[in-house]
Amino acid sequence: MDFKFTPENIERINKEIAKYPVKKPAVMATLYIAQEQNGFISNEVIKEVSLLLNMTAEEVLGVVTFYTMYYQKPMGKNHIQVCTNVSCMLRGGYEIWNQVKEKLGLENMGVTEDHKFSLEEVECMGSCGTAPMLAVNEDYYENLTKEKVEELLKSLSQPLS
Numbered sequence: 797m798d799f800k801f802t803p804e805n806i807e808r809i810n811k812e813i814a815k816y817p818v819k820k821p822a823v824m825a826t827l828y829i830a831q832e833q834n835g836f837i838s839n840e841v842i843k844e845v846s847l848l849l850n851m852t853a854e855e856v857l858g859v860v861t862f863y864t865m866y867y868q869k870p871m872g873k874n875h876i877q878v879c880t881n882v883s884c885m886l887r888g889g890y891e892i893w894n895q896v897k898e899k900l901g902l903e904n905m906g907v908t909e910d911h912k913f914s915l916e917e918v919e920c921m922g923s924c925g926t927a928p929m930l931a932v933n934e935d936y937y938e939n940l941t942k943e944k945v946e947e948l949l950k951s952l953s954q955p956l957s
């Protein structure tokens with residue numbers, strides 16, 4: 797199925813393109829917007845981005861596969877990223893990682909069958925001063941304890957009213 801950007805997103809992308817003398821440097825922002833719209837970077841997205849930015853599909857794919865923030869498959873509605881880098885690790889990051897893994901029954905980059913959750917182990921997310929931390933989509937949860945994680949997972953499991 798073809799992928800087309802919404803008119804609003806085309807406007808956002810044009811603003812990114814306008815920051816540079818050529819279109820190519822806008823590729824990361826364009827992919828980010830594409831992922832926001834589509835949920836992941838499909839082959840159709842790659843084709844559309846390459847056409848838009850005068851790049852080859854291989855060049856766009858190279859960017860997608862280099863950076864871990866782009867997903868090539870649909871992730872869960874709640875994409876949980878647990879940091880296990882140094883500051884978080886020293887303050888219990890692996891305990892949190894194992895707790896979430898066990899609770900959701902997922903390995904790294906796994907997605908639950910109902911697509912409600914996906915899980916990813918990540919490097920530093922710039923929140924070392926409030927380690928250990930995890931993110932659910934764009935929201936950070938910091939100074940975590942096992943109890944706080946338990947509570948968070950419980951609240952995310954609630955059906956929407």
Ligand code: FES
Binds near residue numbers: 880920
């Ligand atoms: S080490 Fe976890 S946020 Fe920096």
